[in-house]
Amino acid sequence: MIVTIDGPAGSGKSSAARLLAARLGFDYLDTGAMYRAVALALTRRGVDFADLPAVEAVLAGVQIEMPPGHVFLNGEDVSGAIRSPGVSQGASKVAVIPAVRRFLAAAQRRVATGRSIVCEGRDQGTVVFPDAGCKFFLTADPRVRAERRYHELVVKGETVTLHDVLTAQEERDARDASRELGPMHPADDAVIVDTTHLTTDAVLARLEEVVRRCPTART
Numbered sequence: 001m002i003v004t005i006d007g008p009a010g011s012g013k014s015s016a017a018r019l020l021a022a023r024l025g026f027d028y029l030d031t032g033a034m035y036r037a038v039a040l041a042l043t044r045r046g047v048d049f050a051d052l053p054a055v056e057a058v059l060a061g062v063q064i065e066m067p068p069g070h071v072f073l074n075g076e077d078v079s080g081a082i083r084s085p086g087v088s089q090g091a092s093k094v095a096v097i098p099a100v101r102r103f104l105a106a107a108q109r110r111v112a113t114g115r116s117i118v119c120e121g122r123d124q125g126t127v128v129f130p131d132a133g134c135k136f137f138l139t140a141d142p143r144v145r146a147e148r149r150y151h152e153l154v155v156k157g158e159t160v161t162l163h164d165v166l167t168a169q170e171e172r173d174a175r176d177a178s179r180e181l182g183p184m185h186p187a188d189d190a191v192i193v194d195t196t197h198l199t200t201d202a203v204l205a206r207l208e209e210v211v212r213r214c215p216t217a218r219t
């Protein structure tokens, strides 16, 4: 069975997806990490994202592996490197490129084949797994989302202001929601959860309750 969790940055979907997967005994796929890895690969090679032949040439050599808790790009552990604010913006920019979306959607379907898995991203319930057994779209007030992200970055030792985080978030949300292919929006059959006033535990309890009521939840 596939459970999809889509939504914007800071909506709490990563923690919820990871914890829900653990609670259900499912695998977990963070598809944002895949876009981040591709952005890092292109940036390191100095590729202009508008140069499609160059983007495709790099994609042909990209291998992403994601054992629990880690992301490897062509054998190198890039788990920390892909979380910088620069890579966040880069990931949102490469996510507009159809060749990148096709490449990663195919990889995501390969990973999920034959597994019970929670897949988290922007287009999981709408494009990649339209037949998923259970779909969620998490959302939250933009200022609260920015505050969550700001605290995460401060804990990691980044020098940022809340204003910068909010501005970058608005830019990324607008790009993610307006692109032609796989724009971020809830699937028609997704359960929408507003996490603005919910703790992680409360979000998790709500998601688990819905999944356990899904007809395919025991497969």
Ligand code: DC
Binding pocket: 009, 031, 032, 033, 035, 036, 088, 091, 092, 095, 120, 121, 122, 123, 124, 172, 176
């Ligand atoms: O979830 P995240 O912040 O790690 O995602 C980084 C970027 O990747 C996000 O701004 C848009 C893109 N993305 C996407 O387009 N589709 C997905 N399924 C996951 C992420």
